[in-house]
Amino acid sequence: MTDTLFSYIERLHGGAEWGTLLDAGTGQKSLDWITSLDTRSWTAVTGEAAVAERLTTEFEKQIRPRDRIVSGNWTDPALLYGDRFDVVLADYLLGAIAGFAPYFQDRLFTRLRPLVGSSLYAIGLAPYPQNAENPWAEVLLEIVRLRDACILLGGRRPYREYPADWVLRSLEGSGFVVEEVEKFPIRYGTRFVQEQLNAAGSVLPRLADRALAQQLEYAIAELRDRALSCHAAMGSQPFGEDWIVLARPKIQHDHAYIQGDT
Ligand SMILES: C[S@@+](CC[C@H](N)C(=O)[O-])C[C@H]1O[C@@H](n2cnc3c(N)ncnc32)[C@H](O)[C@@H]1O
Numbered sequence: 001m002t003d004t005l006f007s008y009i010e011r012l013h014g015g016a017e018w019g020t021l022l023d024a025g026t027g028q029k030s031l032d033w034i035t036s037l038d039t040r041s042w043t044a045v046t047g048e049a050a051v052a053e054r055l056t057t058e059f060e061k062q063i064r065p066r067d068r069i070v071s072g073n074w075t076d077p078a079l080l081y082g083d084r085f086d087v088v089l090a091d092y093l094l095g096a097i098a099g100f101a102p103y104f105q106d107r108l109f110t111r112l113r114p115l116v117g118s119s120l121y122a123i124g125l126a127p128y129p130q131n132a133e134n135p136w137a138e139v140l141l142e143i144v145r146l147r148d149a150c151i152l153l154g155g156r157r158p159y160r161e162y163p164a165d166w167v168l169r170s171l172e173g174s175g176f177v178v179e180e181v182e183k184f185p186i187r188y189g190t191r192f193v194q195e196q197l198n199a200a201g202s203v204l205p206r207l208a209d210r211a212l213a214q215q216l217e218y219a220i221a222e223l224r225d226r227a228l229s230c231h232a233a234m235g236s237q238p239f240g241e242d243w244i245v246l247a248r249p250k251i252q253h254d255h256a257y258i259q260g261d262t
Contacts, residue, residue, distance in 0.1 A: 018086065024089060030091040080115060093108070096159055110175070119246060122244070124162060124167065149216075150204065177250050193224065197224050
């Protein structure tokens with residue numbers, strides 16, 4: 001089943017050709033979608049060599065000779081230097097930059113600009129609201145706060161998400177014209193609870209303070225029980241939103257001087 005966000009991009013794209021496509025922050029979900037499209041070729045970039053290796057094995061059957069999975073960092077000017085793609089997808093890339101190239105977020109779209117031939121589709125998660133509107137939202141906020149606290153204590157950087165307004169400003173200052181913006185409310189279910197709390201637990205072995213690690217493990221277990229009970233009682237309510245932006249390269253018009261015309 002195609003994800004709602006990718007279906008929306010397919011609708012925006014209409015009957016246009018996909019041509020050559022760059023997945024600028026790849027992963028299992030976006031690659032799954034990209035390999036279902038009628039592209040001439042695709043290139044998928046990840047910041048982690050281990051992810052590149054895993055995806056190469058997972059997608060062995062779908063990778064054609066002209067497709068490639070590349071491991072590199074967008075801070076490296078040599079990464080895909082001189083290449084150009086009809087379509088560039090930046091799916092959940094902006095938020096992940098904090099983990100791979102801290103403080104590079106404001107340069108991301110400028111860095112991608114020369115690679116975009118026709119369309120840039122950017123997808124991201126808006127920062128979560130500060131306050132919860134219902135018990136399910138309350139428990140989800142507790143989960144993401146505990147997850148990020150554990151990641152910080154484990155010596156890593158949690159992802160940092162940006163609102164659509166910030167993204168529009170950044171795109172417009174990076175040589176793009178924004179054509180479409182859409183927001184999609186999210187309904188997290190129990191898989192989110194399990195995945196996020198597992199992510200929180202996975203960094204605990206890195207903590208030197210074992211007593212603190214033990215307390216956090218209890219907190220994770222208690223929150224998991226509470227979240228699952230809350231979900232069983234009231235089901236999923238909307239919490240947070242994703243944004244999708246379609247931007248195109250701004251055409252640079254040189255100032256024309258008409259000589260002799262006074
Ligand atoms: C959250 S994942 C993207 C999810 C993916 N699109 C999916 O559908 O599963 C973020 C991706 O962006 C990559 N990434 C983040 N910062 C990067 C950077 N500075 N340079 C290159 N890749 C980066 C990560 O390595 C990862 O592959």
